[in-house]
Amino acid sequence: MTAAAAQGIPDPDPGLYGPRSVTWQMHGDPMMWIAGVRALYLQALHPLAVRGVIQNSDFRQDAWGRLLRTARFVATITYGTTEAAERAGARVRGIHRRLSVTDPGTGARHAVDEPALLLWVHCAEVASYLHVVRRSGYPLTDGQADAYVAENRESARLVGLDPAAVPGDTAELRAYFATVRPELAATPEAREVDAFLRRPPVHAALVPARDLIWGRFAALAYASLPRYAHALYGRPAPAPATVTRRLRATGRVLRCVPSTVRWQLPPKHILRAVERLGPGTRPSPRTLLRDAAVPDRAGW
Structure with missing residues (x-):
């Protein structure tokens, strides 16, 4: 029993994952932004999933907004209260229920919330987050990597999937990608x-910054994709060992920015979570074991 509970004071809500989870620690890492871009590259290779995005959203006019809403x-589901996470999930499920996508090859219409489509989006995200952050030097053991995949069955549940039908460890995640790979296409x-x-559209004054900063981040996200993705897109990438070195170098630079500065970016979910639960809950790789093996291969 905590001190608060002993005094009859309700404990603050740790949310769906809580500070003891791998997800809580890992999602506070700045390499998650590059991992998110990699997820978009990977998700776009599923023909029906990417058509669902293009046919049902203003992606062309509001791509930045879509990226920020995903982030x-x-x-929210990582650091928000349980109520906030459940509310966010219900909102996503409600949107998906109203949408459909037409396969231009067959003319068949599919619901956007078909389990196969939701599963692809979920697995591409989880695999990309884990792959980029871990490959960039974040300390995770193999067991912690498996725990991360298992924990994120919660995020799968929130968007409408049956957690039992979602990969629960890295081996199952690799097996899933091997199964779905023949369906992918550019x-x-x-x-x-x-x-x-x-080359995302930006104000003319921001073009130099886009080319200097965003261009490098996007190129690194693309380079971290599996080789079959490079082949489908038809653009080569550096050797895996070179990509790993660049990911590690980028991770070192971004992690030098004080977390209190990085977490000031709106809407300040992490800062609010730490304020709610106490300073000992700050996400940090130091809370995890440091014997993680960082693979050089790009297997997902």
């Missing part, structure tokens, strides 16, 4: 996403 959703819609990620 906000991940932050469709015109995927190339549209690729074009946006390489």
Whole structure:
């Protein structure tokens, strides 16, 4: 029993994951931004999933908004209260229930919330987050990597999936990708996403910064994709060992920015979570074991 409970004071709500989870620690790492871009590249290779995005959203006009809404959703379900996370999940499920996508090849219509489509999006996100952050030097043991995949069955549940049907460890995640790989293709819609990620529209005054900073981040996210993704997109990438060195170097630089500065970015989910639960709950790799093996291969 905690001190608060002993005094009859309700404990603060730790949310769906809580400070003891791998997800809580890992999602506070700045390499998650590059991991998120990698997830978009990977997700776009599923023909029906990417058509669902293009046909049901203003992606062309509001791609930045879509990226930020996705980041906000991940932050909310990781660091928000249980109520906030459940509310965010219900909102996403409600949107998906109203949408459908037409397969231009067959003319068949599919619900956006078909389990196969939701599962692809979920697995591409989880695999990308884990792959980039771990490969960039974040300390995770193999057991902690498995725990991360298992923990994120919660995020799968929030978007409408049956957690029992979602990969629960890294081996199951690899098996899933091996199964779905023959369905992937670089469709015109995927190339549209690729074009946006390489050169997103910005104000003219921001073009130099986009080319200098965003261009490098997007290139690194693309380079960290599995080799079959490079082959589908038709653009080569550096050797895996070179990509790993660049990911590690980028991770070292970004992690030098004080977390209190990084976490000031709106909407400040992490700062609010620490304020709610106490300073001992600050996400930090130091709370995890430091014997993680960082793979050089790009297997997902």
